[in-house]
Amino acid sequence: MGIGKLAFLECIRKPIKNIVLYIILSAIFTGILIGLRVYISAQHSKENALNSIGAFIQLSENYENRVESFQITSNMIESIVELPHVTGINQNIAEYAIPVNFKNVKAYSGERPDPNDKSYEEFYDITPDNIILDANLDNKSLDVFRLNQARLISGIIPDDRNPGLLIEKHLAEENHLTVGDPLILTSSKKIEISAEIIGIYETDAIFEITKNNTLGEGIFSMSPYNRVYSSLDIGIALYARSPANLCLKIIVDSPQNVDRVGKAIKMFDWDWKQYGLYNMTETYYQDHAQHIEELGNYSKMLLFYIFAIGAIFLSVILTVFSRYYDYDSGILLALGSKKRTIIFQYFLSTLYIVATAAITSIILAFTAASSLIEFILNSSNTVSFGIAQFENALMPDYSVYLSSLGIIGIGVFVVIIFVFLIFSCISPVYHVIRFNPREILSEKRR
């Protein structure tokens, strides 16, 4: 009877102690696996959301300390673009514009807007026939193009070197427009401009009007099909704005470097009472992806409680069953076993139970418990972003995805198993070490 066999007999022939130990360990490991998987899913989802949001900082007026003289100079822009990790800049004007020589698109799905509902009139410059002119210094850096939610199908994307307009395919088709045609627009400031179409794009966007629509037919102005992108100069001309008063969007190479770039900009000797520097990646994440953060916190809390409660339960069980170790240790010592051999035997028997519990937990966590994980994730995805008047597909991805554990997760799980293995061995080892062989003959043992 080798040590391995003795340890095996110890496991299978002492059912009460070992089944209780097995059940507790299985429950702990299953909980830990679920917690770990949810935590890793939350981390991956956060990473995905941050990448989807993009990495950018906004330099604008200081919102806490409004100063009318706010101005962004070309020197400031030059200083910023030379910083490491800065990959680009953008300035943007997006406002309603009125088509003159074309009509907007009124295609939709979902709830039909009530033609008698004139509630849009309460809002300045919203009409059923408007479009939105989205003028940018760098249109390519916009989320829809960066995330490939919109793609150029004809011509080029406008920028400061290629002034002009970029319109959506539906708008082009309904008005029989093509690259090279002029569009005439007027703004609420009664300024009229004519600009050339230099590109046409198609989009994954849908335009589904919900029953929460409070704008009547004015909602059509918000259709993704009615969004016209342009070079910044057209926006400046149409809305009579100065580029010096526009916010500056500073594009960074990765979300991890946003803070670093922000700190570098803050080092510039500018009047920071006038300027405000805002981590928009973080702001958007906080505004839209709080459910991911909550999921991460929830999984950490779950892991903490499983650790704490599991350790307490395990300690109680091991204490309750500690007499087993005294009795058997005494016999083994009387037969001539060394203490370290006995300790190794108990280590092996505990290892068998821990390993069996670990395998059980893997099966449970990946089969029966997978529905529980899905439930947790689905619950977290139902966080409302407010009442939407319409849906379109052009949003950064804030979803939570179920991830596999990955190498790091598996490594952490193995370490946790090892910690519990050592913890489970403490009681038997303690009893063997402190056991006085003479006790085998003592009256107390009888």
Add this chain to the structure above:
Amino acid sequence: MLELKNITYSYTKNKDVLKNLSLQFQPGKFYTIFGSSGSGKTTCLSLLGGLDEPKSGKILLNSKEIKEIGYNNLRRKEICFVFQDFHLFTHMTAIENVMTAIKISDRKISKVEMKKRALDSLLSLGLDEKDLNRRVTKLSGGQQQRVAIARALATKSTYILADEPTGNLDLKNTENILNIFRELVEQHNKCVIAVTHSIKVRDASDICYEIEDGILTGET
């Protein structure tokens, strides 16, 4: 020969449990250490088995101090215990108990040889074959004590230290166990040292050391 030489032992500073005690035990003889409760007889057994160390004096096995031999080695190779409460592994069968002891005493033994030796020992002590693969908790007190003796026999230890070996047995089983002890001594040249306060056991032994307050008061 196993020998206690001028042994003094105390649990507390002021009171000696054994006082300058000298005893000798030779193979081929059945010894009893007889005395009332608290006389120091169990302490003697504990010292002989290397479960404890004396305050002064020497314990010798074939003229070599058992401390030098190593207490674990001593218990593995030379001596074996038989307890009043049997002290068998309750989660094991009779044969598994004996095989465990054999494996501890001889780490290199083959599985076949180990099983053969265990079977021989158990059957030689009158246990039925059907009982060998039963959990020891299913066996009677007499059968359990035979398993405990078979464990001692199978390890080929010369010295069998028995602590009140018949204390939990009825008259019939007591006689059986005493007969087995006699057989071990006469046919296997073992040395049985039984600590007892039973007159019946004392009378069955070849030599009886009577101890009172840690002092040898008689030898018969």
